[in-house]
Amino acid sequence: MRLKRRTALTAAAAALALLTGCGAADMTRQASPFANARGSRTVTLSVQSWVGAQADVAVAQYLLEHELGYRVDTVQVDEVPAWDALSQGRVDAILEDWGHPEQEKRYVDDKGTIARGGELGVTGHIGWFVPTYLARQHPDITDWRNLDKYASLFRTPESGGKGQLMDGSPSYVTNDKALVRNLKLDYQVVFAGSEAAQITQIRQFAKERKPFLTYWYSPQWLFEKVPMTEVRLPPYREGCDADAAKVACAYPHTPLRKYLNADFARSGGKAAAFLKKFRWTTEDQNDVSLMIADQKLTPAEAAKKWVDGHESTWRQWLP
Template identity: 85%
Template structure:
């Protein structure tokens, strides 16, 4: 089960072709290139986190430079992206963290979306503390001991409780329910976005302060700020079925790709390439690090990765 973004963006943004990290909001608006029969064009959905940008930047680079396609890239939140994909407003989603309701509706029942295979990366969400703090206080990695450190995790924003730092308020997480159901002396505080959350974590790390944060793997920041996961009650199938009663850890989720069903049949070499696209966590993090930390454009990062890993991506090209 993927638990990040589900809220639709209110209002339709003007359509913009992706340059650098910009993208159009496709919640309500169609791309002129999506589902364009007979044309060598592809429209890829890109989510807001940098790992998703890494997938799309490499796919786009290779589609354009190796297969001669025109690629349009548009930004859509996770659940609205399924609607856009079903309607042919985008052709592919390259990183889905598990939406069983959407899969049943569009893949099994309506058959307007086709599975595109595994991305090759396993995603996991959890609670983390900086490793420098875990080394000094090893018992903090058991959730039962978190209250012992709540005073040290307190911030002006957490209202006298320990702070559990989350990202965007639009990310759907189990954290508020977990804090309540595990009876923890913590307050969930939203940074506002992935970028804002990273900024706060970097500042804490610079000052060697303790912090507790919602975070996820794969993510390039682990290379810059080593973090240790806090063990929550073990995940079991169905333990998160009732959002209000969740009292277990997040699952490990093999990330999937999905294609518009018509595009999967008629998309030719582009569709075949996207089905073949499969890389590792290390590959994704390498590109993500170049985009987010080294400040390369997605296109520059994709080119550098492609130059270094020809043996990997050549197998993705259709014969």
């Protein structure tokens, strides 16, 4: 995610951790040997570590395999290394990018090794959130200027006497440490370790009706299970986050985009044409994400269930 975001145990929890990239190492160098092979009927897709991106890949993979006759390999790669893998042809496509202008300029505009694949149809937004039950109890807590007033509510053993701002994976590109420093807030950013671990902590806090302040993002299925209210940060203005060290504004709303290896975009046949046309809604993505992360369906099972109920949507993507 840009996850300035979007960018997560029992056997069941371990399965969820696998699905959401819990503790996953960068798998860039384990890409399929078929990636970008001319004439191949195999497509290799980059899988980001958050479940929304996994939902994208699950549905694309299902349709490529069952409707177009391709074999699909998937490779988990962290956000920025995924651009290197895509440029070098170790993967053929990224289906959900949250905005990496430096990589886009380098690989799309300057080198020409990556091609734009169009919008996903989903708009992403990152922000700071508190549980809605806390916002109803303290309505002014949703203004960042009042956060220090409530810092004691958010103290944890990990936050060193300050309020805790919970983040997810350290691999996600976030502005949070700079925001805390530049807004002069009495808070400490504490990383849960992954999206899956962050979800576990949020659900435990909510079960006990405890206060929490967390970095979170939409679209995300968890809002259906734990209602959360966004804290208003200083308004976003174009360029206000250009200097990562000086940023003191909210995160933008970002149309999520797809990118293809440039050779694959030219010679990938029906697979490339399909991926360029793949476009769905926030509701669609959340439906599949919920099935994977909460209902414990495998990605393939969730994809099949969605595909079975949305033929009028996906038929438009087929070349």
